[in-house]
Amino acid sequence: MAATTVNKTAHAFDKGRHEALLNRRFFYAPAFEIYGGVAGLYDYGPPGSSLQANIISEWRKHFIVEENMLELDTTIMTPSSVFETSGHVARFADWMVKDVKTGDVLRADHLVKNVLEAPLAGDKEARGLAAIPSPAEEKKKKKKGAAKATVVQLPDEVMKEYEIVLAQLDNYSGEDLGDLCKKHDIRNPDTDNEVGEPQLFNLMFASSIGPTGQHTGYLRPETAQGHFLNFSRLLEFNNGRIPFASAQIGRSFRNEISPRAGLLRVREFNMAEIEHYVDPEDKKHERFNEMRDVKLVLLDRHVQEAGQTTTMNITVGEAVDKGIIANETLGYFVARIYQFLVKIGINPERLRFRQHMSNEMAHYATDCWDAEIQNSTGWTECVGCADRAAYDLSVHSNKTGHALVVRQAFKEPIVTEKEVPEWNKKNLGKTYKQDAGVIQKTVEALDQHQLTNLKGQLAQGKAVITSSDGKEFELTPEVLTIELKTIKQSIREYTPNVIEPSFGLGRILYTLLEHSFWSREQDVERGVLSLPPLVAPTKVLIVPLSAREEFDPLVKEVYSKFRKAGIFSRVDDSNTSIGKRYARNDELGTPFGVTLDFASVQNRTMTLRERDTMDQRIGAIDEVIAVVTDLVNGNTNWEEACQRLPAYDGVQAVE
Template identity: 55%
Template structure:
């Protein structure tokens, strides 16, 4: 299996580039940062991961898949809050105009200073041999071997543990307090300012309908909620899912696929009764042991992980509810299945100041890479926010109606409008004012009722009106009424797992990449067979005419069994041919030699161990299918085959 030798990002980058997994887009024109093209193996790997995702989530959980448009009108994203709040904090060099993302800048500078302090204290660290990393770090002008005092070290470590939770003004205060300037020039920087990450566009030739390239796939799912509920025969709970491109105009794209401007997302919206967030299949996953970084640990300035089962995490209240916990565990099982190293996977809870005000709880699946811990999957309980705001904006009821087992008597505040006077009072704005009044929560109506009774009027801020609308007791009344109800009407809460496919793919590359101990230049990508771009390399021992019919026969059989394969009949040695495909992550090799002419047997090679076994075409292909598609071990799948010590698969 994988070597324990020091990881080299430079070696990995060379393999990914040489084998064209992905490459900068428009490269012959100089490229555009944050945009990448996938080559043949990258496309196949991505397709296989998506296929596994569909089977693991959509099919196994009986989800409803939708494909919604990437172009989104301004009004939709204004309602969802993206127009006003979907932003990162950037700061600009006052002299050069160079732009930095503020949280990344603070993080990079403080980490560099801590590294310099450790060097001054005689702490030896592993030297990275990644050329790109060296070039990036050369930009950070830090004085070597200058010690920080113990208080400064503690402060830096505490800040880094909470870096995701700082607001723009707080980042500005840190930059001032710790004298953080342009790392390359030492030049002063402006205070952080908000930068909206959405790509703006115009829909239609007139340019009057403003729109954006969607920053996520979620909004299209929410807007189709009523149709999906109807399709599901009004049954709750249920989930929708969507896979597609999203776009974010990143301030400073870096780290390859980890921070890009166009990327593939896979998102789930699981709709659940707010009064019952249990999950019927929770018992199936409650034993799954995970590594958590809860908010209280982060707030203490520590990154010490807490290990426990998801059942224990939910029971203790660390994870808010069963349905959220169920998906956290299912995310873990999916990531491990496609090649993530479980020892380099943690779930970090959002801090209070980074979590949306409406969210009940949120956990990120973070994967450890040479760039640090990278958020690859978010899993949030978004409460009823999204459906509520779209319902309020459009006056469409995005609700579930559920028959009660027996009638119940309820007391609630209701608005009664005097239409003879209301319409003439507000004229063309009457409908907008009415909607603003009717779409209030019970708590808000209770406050308005008290104010109306006391003052004889209330003032409402109405979107589109320059001044508050004044509603008197002659125009409307707000009173508590008692009703008997046979139907319960509620807005579902939403549990949202959201996957960044590109980030997951890159993290997997790092987790499965290694070099053979006997030769560091012989690199291997130990991709799980289920997601590997090609499953089999078919290798004739030579170009002799006697082998050609067998190559054709084996190719036809693999094609019939729908096993992706590639033939390499080049003049290179068999060892070199296998080495090339080890870099592509191809898990199996079939060698055809002159014994194959005599007895129709073939040799099967396993990528990681280079072990070889021999048998009939049918038995070899059955073993390949068992390992690739049925999760059988190599030892179990090859019981019928004979160990082979003849022609080395690595000669």
């Protein structure tokens, strides 16, 4: 018998229902809720924590173990000197505007976006291009302070202009944003008041280290600096070899101006970051061929700079060959990111890679691609993948005087001949006094050709040189001789470049929860989270018919056998119907359920229920455990499982 098919799209995605489910089942909740909460801070409850732990565990396998990366755990509290060097103290900031009357603070780019998107949506509706939003969506939007979309058709050129502004939003400076607010009369939608000039607000949380109050510290806004500062130790740990990568999973902090987007914009979050160190002259990747055929949806910078959002479907191999993605290593990681996201359950049709525009990218970076995941708020950056060149290691090295470099021994030393100036320091000082320094500098700036010339002149008895400010000096062989020397270079020293894939775990987790959500065709109130077994918080629910003592030994046996098989299960013997218990676990994303009843006690059988289809099968307890183990470990699918276990035709629990 074939497995039942399920219609997961019978009902349109309903954000209200989805949020109610996540809240009811304590995936996450506003932190300090009983104190009124704090914007941008959330706590993960038991299912959210487990889901996060499972995503992290898979990330560790997919990246750290698979590629033998070196894991780090560095501190969050960071002295200000580090972020002064990295540029964060000066530049890690967003533009904010103040409501001129209330003093309310708004993030400038978000304000422009919210205000311009509304008439555009209204225009689309008027042109019959968009579905009319549900009253619930409208209400939500209004509550969140976005301007209401009025169904009015805009003049073509206005519509076009708005679209260009929105496509280039990440490209604007503070001045640009201020001009846009004036030009389009953009006001605080909550009060309809005008807003002032954009001002920079640094997003790092500041604190003070030690009891004297003299040492400013910042909470890191990313884990990356902790990798870079340990580069020399990491290189040594890797026996001096390159390429290699360090990896870190940890908490970071950003004091967002006015966060209103749930888990998508928070002040405290978990990141997973990789810093992959490569030879700047060789950004090929050993395993690139394994990724060559991975198909991606790309939105490149030229398209965006033309004010458009047209994507291309292309393999990684082709994108690198054509120079769309800058190099193999960057392409390799873009493909690996794609594979990871799809593996944990992100819908590949709602996943694209967007290239940073020139103004948007850090000045030192050579290329940068964001994995964007589509959700109810639009396309959201969830992973960044940037080629940061040698910037970070260079600035820290220059600042501290510690060489953060690779020393590579040539197999054969490179032998060259060179003209080298040799000074008679005593005569130089005696003859030229305070000019001695200038003279030395002038000669040392000469190239090989000029040195050969000078040598010729000196052989004649004297030579004349001209310093950079135009002064002439006469030199004699008593002061300077020039000799041809054999130079043997056996070490190449260079600052590696860094390719940085950087994952926002909370954003991935939230978009995954949206992609997994649907409602039963026959009852829109019955929500299901179809999380893949790989990341589902609980893999199997054990449901005894009741909390009666006679089921206890079997419940313990089954629980312990699942545990031995490495399958995380939970027992639900709460005082409610089996159907209600299953419905609760559909909301928790638990893929399988087993029921223990009187037949189990008598015949040692157990029914198995699959979450999405609600199909029920039956079999001997040990066989059901074996089937579930194979299902969870990905060694079989439900269709095959149905061939191993007959359908359950007994009295089914009413669902």
